[in-house]
Amino acid sequence: MPIRVRFAPSPTGYLHVGGARTALFNWLFAKHHGGRFVLRLEDTDRARNRPEYAQAVYDGLRWLQINWDEGPDTGGPYAPYAQSERTALHLAAAHAMLRSGAAYECWCPPAAGADTEALEDASDADAPASVNGGGIERTALRSQTRCLCGLSPRTDKPDSAADGTQPAIRLRVPAERALVVDDAVRGRVTFPAGTVPDFILTASDGRALYNLAASVDDHEMRITHVIRGEEHLANAPKQLLIYEAMGWEPPVFAHLPILLNAQRRKLSKRDGATSLHDYEGMGYLPEAVVNFLALLGWSPGDNKELLTRDEIVRLFDLEGVVKHPAIFETAKLGWMNKEYIKALPAAALATRLADFMRRHSEHGAALPDFPYLERVAELFRERAKTLADIVRLGSYFFTRDPIEPSEEALAKYCSPPGPAGDSLRAVRSALAAAPRFDVGTVEKSIRELAEETKTKASAYIHPLRAAVSGQAVSPGIFEVCSILGRETVLARVDALVSFLDSAASEKTTAAHAKPAR
RNA sequence: GGCCCCAUCGUCUAGAGGCCUAGGACGCCGCCCUCUCAAGGCGGAGACAGGGAUUCGAAUUCCCUUGGGGCUACCA
Numbered sequence: 001m002p003i004r005v006r007f008a009p010s011p012t013g014y015l016h017v018g019g020a021r022t023a024l025f026n027w028l029f030a031k032h033h034g035g036r037f038v039l040r041l042e043d044t045d046r047a048r049n050r051p052e053y054a055q056a057v058y059d060g061l062r063w064l065q066i067n068w069d070e071g072p073d074t075g076g077p078y079a080p081y082a083q084s085e086r087t088a089l090h091l092a093a094a095h096a097m098l099r100s101g102a103a104y105e106c107w108c109p110p111a112a113g114a115d116t117e118a119l120e121d122a123s124d125a126d127a128p129a130s131v132n133g134g135g136i137e138r139t140a141l142r143s144q145t146r147c148l149c150g151l152s153p154r155t156d157k158p159d160s161a162a163d164g165t166q167p168a169i170r171l172r173v174p175a176e177r178a179l180v181v182d183d184a185v186r187g188r189v190t191f192p193a194g195t196v197p198d199f200i201l202t203a204s205d206g207r208a209l210y211n212l213a214a215s216v217d218d219h220e221m222r223i224t225h226v227i228r229g230e231e232h233l234a235n236a237p238k239q240l241l242i243y244e245a246m247g248w249e250p251p252v253f254a255h256l257p258i259l260l261n262a263q264r265r266k267l268s269k270r271d272g273a274t275s276l277h278d279y280e281g282m283g284y285l286p287e288a289v290v291n292f293l294a295l296l297g298w299s300p301g302d303n304k305e306l307l308t309r310d311e312i313v314r315l316f317d318l319e320g321v322v323k324h325p326a327i328f329e330t331a332k333l334g335w336m337n338k339e340y341i342k343a344l345p346a347a348a349l350a351t352r353l354a355d356f357m358r359r360h361s362e363h364g365a366a367l368p369d370f371p372y373l374e375r376v377a378e379l380f381r382e383r384a385k386t387l388a389d390i391v392r393l394g395s396y397f398f399t400r401d402p403i404e405p406s407e408e409a410l411a412k413y414c415s416p417p418g419p420a421g422d423s424l425r426a427v428r429s430a431l432a433a434a435p436r437f438d439v440g441t442v443e444k445s446i447r448e449l450a451e452e453t454k455t456k457a458s459a460y461i462h463p464l465r466a467a468v469s470g471q472a473v474s475p476g477i478f479e480v481c482s483i484l485g486r487e488t489v490l491a492r493v494d495a496l497v498s499f500l501d502s503a504a505s506e507k508t509t510a511a512h513a514k515p516a517r
Numbered sequence: 518g519g520c521c522c523c524a525u526c527g528u529c530u531a532g533a534g535g536c537c538u539a540g541g542a543c544g545c546c547g548c549c550c551u552c553u554c555a556a557g558g559c560g561g562a563g564a565c566a567g568g569g570a571u572u573c574g575a576a577u578u579c580c581c582u583u584g585g586g587g588c589u590a591c592c593a
Contacts, residue, residue, distance in 0.1 A: 010593050045593060110591045168591050186522070195520050203591035210593050234521065234588045257523080264585060299530055303541040322530075325586060329528050332543040342556080383555045393554090412553085461552040473554040
């Protein structure tokens, strides 16, 4: 039987990193075993689904190059792939279970759901067991595993039936039997008899609920392995029961450890950057993100960290999936991204950079020509952790505006202003006189200047760095100058010289005005 | 509260009874190199949650405790 897995997100407007990892693990599993990867949208969520939300899922997946063999947009042999379009199938299954006696109609008011939060609060506050006028005993409700209808099916139709209200359909959960899930990553998980309540298959408004819909769709789509987050572990016994009631062969379940935030809580949108899109915007490379995500909760067993997509596919299997949750901490992602940037040829990096700047930078509208971009990219290849770093650290390569020297640069390399100005004047004439402006010639000019004046070259280099970049740190100054070109360099040196001159005279004036006491 | 899952350096993890005075990676610290910053080289600090049991021998098996997490909807 061919292996088929699925990624079944509910489209909420963006694809978060946890979902992306689940998708990746499914995709890797499929690729490793030569199976198929199915994308299914679980968009049955009350009114909260919008067509454009699906786009975010597609975009995120495509960015990581997690391609799906079947899906809502591409179609496939088991279409449709949007859960909202499959309700007839879900309902048919529910009625089949009703007919076979596996399920029963429940006329209980759905009020209990509305009380859930109140119950939570009550328990959190250690409040008395009785809540909000309904008189429902907390412990009674919590230990309730079946509704009254289940205990004694009523023959009399309640009044509400007359006005078109339907009953909910509940699955009858065997009370005397422990439920066992053989999980591919956790081993055998047992839910003692009586701990899984009779649960709702279809609501009184006729909608199919999650466990029903997911099971029916997984079965109909011939899914062989359900690989999903651990938060679904408690659903597994329920879904197994549905398979059993329908006489279907159940899939293998595998529950992945969840991703935690720094507070060791389930990673949620409140935890800063959790959307895949955020990482794209921060200038991470998709291949680095894939590598990083693959290693969160999975290990190839040896000590390799930097793995190509093909290597991961070759090595990946469920055996290597770890059981404990992982804290989503991005320091290592930064390192990986840097490694991937370093490994990129300059031209390739420049292409990525141009693309990134067009989408995410103010300089995107007026990009320098490609050869220039390529030289800049080469300079930052070993210095930048992200594409955004290149744009930020190298901003002076992308602007025609005057360079505003940073406080740090001024304090470190241009203080006191008088001598610094003098050094710069010397540098200026040396550079102006240089026969050419390639890296070697620029370096030679400065080094010779230092030799003639019996000074360390750094005495010229640092003020020059401040003038040209405005920063206290930059890539090699000779390279920077050469790329910028003589005209720009001299202009920036002139600008800093006059700035320094006025600073120096201000200082003198100030000294005269306020003589030291 | 109930049910379930989990537990090795700060973080991601290797480890499936002796190879472990516990390995790697990121991060951190120091030194070297050096025009600054990176990169690179060298070195360093840093963990088996606790307690029992099994065994000649336990990070590895079992039990308990503790801690953390998930679920507990007529959401998905």
